[in-house]
Amino acid sequence: MADKLLVRRAAVLGAGVMGAQIAAHLTNAGVDTVLFDLPAKDGDPNGIVNKAIANLAKLSPAPLADKALAERIVPANYETGLELLDGCDLVIEAIAERMDWKQDLYRKIAPHVADHAVLASNTSGLGINALADVLPDAMRPRFLGVHFFNPPRYMHLAELIPAKSTDPSVLAKLEAFLTTTLGKGVVIAKDTPNFIGNRIGVFSMLAAMHHTEQLGLGFDTVDALTGPAIGRPKSATYRTADVVGLDTMAHVIKTMADTLPDDPWHKYFKAPKWLAALVEKGALGQKTGAGFYTKKGKDILVLDLKAQDYRPVASDLDPEVAALLKERDPSKKFAALRASDHPQAKFLWACFRDTFHYTAYHLESIADTARDVDLAIRWGYGWSMGPFETWQAAGWKQVAEWIAEDIVSGDAMSSAALPDWVFDGREGVHVTEGSYSPSREARVPRSANPVYGRQRFPDPLLGERFPEGxxxxxxxxxxxxxxxxxxxxxxxxxxxxxxxxxxxxxxxxxxxxxxxxxxxxxxxxxxxxxxxxxxxxxxxxxxxxxxxxxxxxxxxxxxxxxxxxxxxxxxxxxxxxxxxxxxxxxxxxxxxxxxxxxxxxxxxxxxxxxxxxxxxxxxxxxxxxxxxxxxxxxxxxxxxxxxxxxxxxxxxxxxxxxxxxxxxxxxxxxxxxxxxxxxxxxxxxxxxxxxxxxxxxxxxxxxxxxxxxxxxxxxxxxxxxxxxxxxxxxxxxxxxxxxxxxxxxxxxxxxxxxxxxxxxxxxxxxxxxxxxxxxxxxxxxxxxxxxxxxx
CATH class of the missing domain: 3.90.226.10 (2-enoyl-CoA Hydratase; Chain A, domain 1)
Incomplete structure (x- = not known):
């Protein structure tokens, strides 16, 4: 194989919201792209895809960098268009998250995929090795998982998930293609449910939901606490859920419950009563006009659980807690949050503690290094610092002791012990030489993939300094x-x-x-x-x-x-x-x-x-x-x-x-x-x-x-x-x-x-x-x- 992935033409299988937007972004990047879906029941057999392409112009933010690019996308269907796959160098499957549907499609396309082409499944959490099982032996080295975050044009993160049979050179070439051609920040994830970004990101949202209930806070108060005040996007927790769709959120939580039976936090992998009630009622967030929030005229209203109705958004940060969060020194800030009896401060400490605990406990099973976790959360969830960076900045040893105390006292969400490496005398996981890898018991430098030679100043992690000339x-x-x-x-x-x-x-x-x-x-x-x-x-x-x-x-x-x-x-x-x-x-x-x-x-x-x-x-x-x-x-x-x-x-x-x-x-x-x-x-x-x-x-x-x-x-x-x-x-x-x-x-x-x-x-x-x-x-x-x- 050549040293780089030469992509003259690509195919995207599945013209749903995600597939159509991946096709749009490939087209933005000048890649000749064929978009496939099922044949339409009547009229033009490519009717489903043509409708999806037309819909790209209506989406906001715009998936196409120039609306005129829509006509460059080639429509096709699985009945009359499979020969179009013959000329594709990269095939990205992006159909619904059903293992049986994906495997059936692989059996159908396998005879038409070129001998050199790379096949990638855009999945947000299905097992990559299980998907690979149905492929012919010759195709397996060229198959792997890729997980674009939505919307693909704007979200920097793309997770790559190799199967056991994936050829390492195919992985490296696809990483280089995603980085330069599509402009992505790539992290390599292990084949575990929800991979890295959603595993940690969704858990942090579940922890926030659990503590919302425990402390009886309003949804708007929680959003005021978990947005820019702690270096996270304005959509914070509940607005994010509304944007993603409460049905999607409930589905992701159920997937975690079904696929992670042995996770020590398993009992929390269920939609809170109020989330389930909203989904049942059809209040699915932004797409239905109501979820945790709704709009009345120009006013934004928030759901009040006690009143069982919407009220004007009012709750801001309490001035006492806002003052704590303005403290420049992270170690003083965390000490003050933990010592405070204020419900808002208790909420924040609990959310940080449980996310740190969960991330450290699972690091070895989900990622090679702590760097992969922090970059995945920054690029995929828009946090200004990843969980390990935040912990390290706040004083690694002290915070680790506090988490251990809360586990013993039963205040933490799980009684699982922190891994031994947390207490080996370290001051953190990121140092100049690299980031900690528990499976290798070593500090691992940044990737040696030649594509990164093009980045004079990569996105720096805590403590990283690049010479400024x-x-x-x-x-x-x-x-x-x-x-x-x-x-x-x-x-x-x-x-x-x-x-x-x-x-x-x-x-x-x-x-x-x-x-x-x-x-x-x-x-x-x-x-x-x-x-x-x-x-x-x-x-x-x-x-x-x-x-x-x-x-x-x-x-x-x-x-x-x-x-x-x-x-x-x-x-x-x-x-x-x-x-x-x-x-x-x-x-x-x-x-x-x-x-x-x-x-x-x-x-x-x-x-x-x-x-x-x-x-x-x-x-x-x-x-x-x-x-x-x-x-x-x-x-x-x-x-x-x-x-x-x-x-x-x-x-x-x-x-x-x-x-x-x-x-x-x-x-x-x-x-x-x-x-x-x-x-x-x-x-x-x-x-x-x-x-x-x-x-x-x-x-x-x-x-x-x-x-x-x-x-x-x-x-x-x-x-x-x-x-x-x-x-x-x-x-x-x-x-x-x-x-x-x-x-x-x-x-x-x-x-x-x-x-x-x-x-x-x-x-x-x-x-x-x-x-x-x-x-x-x-x-x-x-x-x-x-x-x-x-x-």
Whole structure:
């Protein structure tokens, strides 16, 4: 077999919610994908699959990074389409969680699966070895389990579960494919029910449900306690159950009860009375409009067990407990939680204790290392720290003693003893050399799979530090660094949300000078999202309110100078973008020699929302691109339409692919699916440009513009929107000025201008808008509320 999994075409078996979304994400990644299901009883035999593909456009969040990709998915059915499997290199089965159904399907497809193809079952907990039993001997080395978390496009975790017969090289190749091509964080799980993520994640929810009952807390109180207050998602416990579906939740709990008869916590593997009652009533959560929560008009109501009815959500954290949770030192925080008699504090300590106890007890049977457990819970459940990390941060030995005391006193959910390794004098399970593996009785370093060589900064576990390169240049706004003997330098911003102020502007210009002198290229990259939330609005508003118009105009000129410095640098400057790239952040990447986007990049020129227009060279750049695209006698106006709408409406892309459609990214810009590989790819792009004899573009001195006719045409569109009350008079004012700049001002259609002309127009209209009271109201409102004001 080749060293990597070569996937020209893939098949997904099963067009249910999960199968269709896996097919969608494969298609996002450029994999030619066939989606199978049963033949329809009447009409087109592919009717079931066609309906599922059409439904992808209605799902939120969107499974497709670009709606147009839906037509790329090939529909098929098991009666007339099985020959389509012959050309597939990867087959992912994703039908309902029934062992007999899956095995029947394997018998049916086996003759059609190519001799080299990998077959993977997307199951959330069925036995992989049992599934493998029905396969022909020749197929078994190429079969294994894969468990995508829902929704597959957005959830980082994918668990891989080898069977006893799985060829280790097949496992390694599929891991590399999932990591780079689909952008996943992969953990290898053992073949035990519910694998790692759901085994621990669902247990932590069951523990929370048990202690909710024991302490008589409201569901909303528990959600206030188990959400961001302890580093977990806003959906916390009961909102998560509503989103997943209470029927699904009850099914998963029943699966644990049926498949884990010997688990010391088995008596808790049953749906609490109130969960069973809701399921029986058909109140299944979000999908039926009521579960633990329901909506009445704009109000969210929560189920009150005593009243047997819904009431307004009220319960917040008790101030005493909230103060405990704000303690920065985890060891003091846990000591205070355990010592407190407050029911909310007792609840939290009990939930942490029982999850730590369960996780340590089962570690050896479910995973190779503690790292796999912590990453699975972080990536699959959105916790900021996994259970072992949390325990270690709180003081391993002390917490272990407390858990042991609670087991002896009968306060813990189970009397099972903690494993001996917990008490062997260790300070935790994660150290610089690796993470503890009970089965190997050793600290195991991170995977040696070559795919991880592409991750310069993997997701760090507690105590892990990755060398940050030597600092080459630094000021109050930016840090420029490089690895030893590397000819590509990296620059990151030091400001909050990576906003752009004068320190960042001056720092970038100086850094480019250093790169031109000492390096072959430069990458603008932030170690954490976002790429940049745009200009520093507070600083700008301060200058305006102080009446310092000259200072304000100088800041705008400096912004433009920085963008131009990026564009005309003598070495390639590559922008590595992920997360938000708004306003000035978007304009910087527009001026880079090339941009490399993470798939989940939310890009937009949103200045209209604060009463301004983009003035960091973005509008100028649209005019330049339109002129180049149209050619000497082409229609410049036609090339501007999409970009104008994007800017005037303040649109933000919902993916890097949509950024291309909105003209905020170029067709030549790269899209990377794994955010941890973004820096690697951006540096490779910079190096390739440099090796290819890079020269910056020649200054644009003959830009053909749409002129007065273009402005008039855009204004006609705007008048219709104004009269239909889709926009306010101030929106009309801003959009008219955006049109004026993009069309090159009140000059003849087809007139030739240069970049300086367009930059001056940007500055003039930006400064004029900034001095208007309505704009200053918008800026102040955004700073105060974080939301745009439509005045």
């Amino acid at each position: 030597r600092t080459v240049f630094e000021n109050d706004g930016v840090r420029m660094w490089a690895d030893e003997n590397d000819d590509i330098a990296v620059v990151g911003f030091k400001t909050k949300m990576h906003t752009v102020n004068n320190h960042v502007l001056d720092g970038l210009q100086e850094a480019i000078g250093v790169a031109e002198r000492d390096f072959a290229g430069m990458v603008i990259w932030q170690p954490k999202e976002p790429f940049s939330a745009g200009a520093d609005l507070a600083g700008a508003l301060g200058l305006l309110q102080a009446g310092d118009v000259a200072g304000f105009e100088a800041m705008v000129a400096n912004f433009q100078a920085t963008s131009q410095r990026i564009k005309y640098a003598l070495v390639p400057v590559v922008a590595a973008v992920r997360g938000l790239a708004l306003g000035g952040g978007c304009e910087f990447q527009m001026h880079a020699a090339r941009s490399v986007f993470g798939l989940e990049s939310y890009v937009g020129l949103v200045e209209a929302g604060v009463g301004l227009l983009p003035a960091g060279g973005g509008l100028k750049e649209f005019a330049v691109r339109a002129s180049e695209k149209a050619g000497p006698n082409g229609d410049v106006f036609a090339e501007l339409k999409v970009a104008f709408e994007s800017v005037a409406m303040g649109k933000v892309s919902t993916s890097a692919m949509e950024a291309r459609n909105l003209k905020l990214a170029r067709d030549t810009d790269r899209i990377v699916f794994n955010a941890h590989e973004l820096l690697h790819v951006a540096k490779a792009e910079a190096r390739a440009l440099a090796e290819g004899g890079y020269r910056p573009p020649m200054p644009a001195r003959r830009i053909q513009v749409a002129g007065d006719v273009g402005i008039a045409t855009f204004k006609m569109l705007l008048v219709n929107m104004l009269e239909g009350r889709f926009i306010s008079p101030h929106d009309y004012e801003i959009a008219s000025r955006i049109a004026t700049v993009m069309c090159g001002g009140e000059v003849d259609r087809g007139a030739l201008v240069d970049e300086e002309w367009l930059l001056r127009l940007e500055r003039e209209h930006f400064v004029a808008l900034a001095q208007m009271p309505k704009t200053q109201e918008r800026i102040a409102h955004m700073l105060k509320t974080g939301k745009p004001l439509r005045n």
